[in-house]
Amino acid sequence: MRNSRRQWLRAAAATLALQMAWLRAALAAGAVEKGVHRLRGDVRVNGAPAKEGMDVKAGDVITTGADSEVVFVTGKDAFLIRSNSRVEAQGVLGALVLSGLRVVTGAVLSVFSPGEPKTLRTPTATIGIRGTAVYLEAEESRTYVCTCYGEADIASTADPSARETVRTTHHEQPRYVMGTGAPQMLMGAPVVNHTDAELTMLEALVGRRPPFLAQPGYQPGRY
Secondary structure, three states: OHHHHHHHHHHHHHHHHHHHHHHHHHHHHOOOOOEEEEEEOOEEEOOEEOOOOOOOOOOOEEEEOOOOEEEEEEOOEEEEEOOOEEEEEEOOOOOOOOOEEEEEEEEEEEEOOOOOEEEEEOOOEEEEEEOOEEEEEEOOOEEEEEEEEEEEEEEEOOOOOOEEEEEEOOOOOOEEEEOOOOOOOEEEOOOOOOOHHHHHHHHHHOOOOOHHHHOOOOOOOOO
């Protein structure tokens, strides 16, 4: 047991060291990425194949096929859209700064600039944020939302009186937001399908660090 724990600690420390080295290099470069940073598989913007470096603007519809994903930056916000997703960029048509996203289906990890209110919408939920990180999985009958750090106002689309303000520092309060007919609109959920390494990568693209890296007792590799 002691050897297993030592091995886990060594692996976790090595992972964190790699993350921090990559983050320092990105910050030292002084550049904030714009547009599509990377993609894999079948990624389309308004029905046309996406390309690295292309802008994503308000009014655009981003879709991903099976085993596909895309990472992009708009303004000071960064996004990772997973496979089998359909996401609509919200805001003034054609603007390079978004007011939020409508996640029709699929999964999105997002990090947002502090102090700039945004709204995320799914078939069952509306999430208002003010500079935070959020992971969403949207289905017709249920939304999974993890406020990875920061503050979010979560409300049910089916029953707007079912709402909650969540404040977190490190994935403490994931929620399911249920659809019409469910006996309970908001309920607790586990942490699933997103990692601290992904959050670190997204924040580095916009010249920031996730706040949990500075927390006393932070355990790399836990999420």
